Amino acid sequence: MATSIKDVAREAGVSIATVSRVLNDIDVVNEDTKKKVLDAIKKLGYRPNIVARSLKTQRTKTVGILVPDISSGFYPEIVRGAEDVANIYDYNVILCNSDFDYDKEKDYLRVLKEKMVDGVIYMSSCLEEETLDxxxxxxxxxxxxxxxxxxxxxxSVIIDNIQASYDATKSLIDKGLKNIAFVGVNKGAANAWGERHKGYEKALQESGLAVDEDLEFFKDLKVKSGYKAVESFLATGKKFDGVVCSSDEIAMGVINALRENGMKVPEDVSVIGFNDNAVASYFYPKITTVKQPSYDMGSVAMRMLIKILNNKPLDQDQYVLDYKLIQRESSK
Known part of the structure; x- marks a missing residue:
């Protein structure tokens, strides 16, 4: 027979109302009484009925995390940072993966609401006005x-994606490269991926270099996309001496395709990735990349969300974290 809240109250020698206050973290219970209740809960193995509790408090102590691609080397680190903070504050996490599908993303927002999550950390594949509505x-x-x-x-918690991509592209231009390609996700997206393309274009334009659409390729963050991008560039017959990528996985695909087509990295073509995933420093050649503080991004976002859920003021509501261009072997 399952342990009830009455059993906990009897074991702790307090009223059911007092047990309820402890479970709902209401401050009026003194520390000694709170300890008795928590000890009784532990001893009896009591697990509160989340549904019943949420109907009364209008809170479930559950948050949703929506990511566009959990197979990417970048997003799991954000999730880990967010989940570690959630655990500290006794929040449960529901993880949703949208697979770069905008309709699926919108559906998940509605599903999370139906699941009565208290709040959401949202990494969007296409942050359009409809989504905000x-x-x-x-x-x-x-x-x-x-x-x-x-x-x-x-x-929000971000890095300056425009400036980061600008810096990566400019580093190649400063080394004398003039025909620089770009591989990304969605050129017009109102999110980080769109901004990375803007930074790339800005660097070319300020240096007096033309933006060549034949040397741009947009798909997703996976290795295969980098490989297909090189096939696309080579099919045009146009020369390129550098490639700026929106992820390290893309950069790996680019490097593999270049190698298979008899081109050396970085002697013939320099390649820059983005994110500094764990594999970037072990791949051959080691990948020059923009390092994002992914774990910190998740932990800061979760701390912000929990403050909002507890009606506490935010120190600031738009965090821009530092990034760093890591120079390795894949670029000159």
Whole structure:
């Protein structure tokens, strides 16, 4: 027979109302009484009915994390940072993977609301106005990670993606490269991926170099996309001496395709990745890349969300974390 809240109250020698206050973290219970209740809960192995509790408190102590591609080497680190902080504050996590599918992403926002999550950390594959309207309509407490909305309506944790991609591209230009290709996800997306393309274009334009659409390729963050991008570039017959990539996985695919087509990295073509995943420093050649503080991005986002859920003021609602261009062997 399952242990009930009455059993806990009897074991601790307190009222059912007092046990309820402890479970709901209401401050009126003194520390000695709270300890008795927690000891009784542990001894009896009591697990509160989350559904019943949430109906009373309108809170489930559960948060959703929505990512576009959990197989990427980047997003699991954000999730780990967020989950570690959630565990500290006794929040459970529901993880949703949208597979770069915008419709699936919108559906997941609605599903998370139906699951009565208290809030969401949202990494968007396409942060359009319709998505923001859905979040507003559902009244979902939301913190953006990796991207921010144009008007800063939602709290966010990002790096300066435009400047980071600009720095990566400019580093190749400064070494004398003039025909630099780009491999990304969505050139017009209102998120980090769109901004990385903007940074690339900005660096070319400021250096008086033309943006050649034949040397741009957009798909997803996977290795295969990098490989197919090189096939696409070679098919045009145009020369290119550098490739800026939106992820380290893309950079790996680019390097493999170049190698298979008899081109050396970096002697013939320099390649720069993005994120500094664990494998970037073990791949051959070791990948020059933009290092993002992915774990910190997740942990800061979760701390912000928990403050919002507990009606505590944020120190700031738009965090821009530091990044670093890591020079390795894949670029001159």
């Amino acid at each position: 859905i979040i507003n309509e559902l009244d979902l407490k939301t913190v953006l990670a990796e991207s921010k909305d144009k008007e800063g309506r939602l709290p």
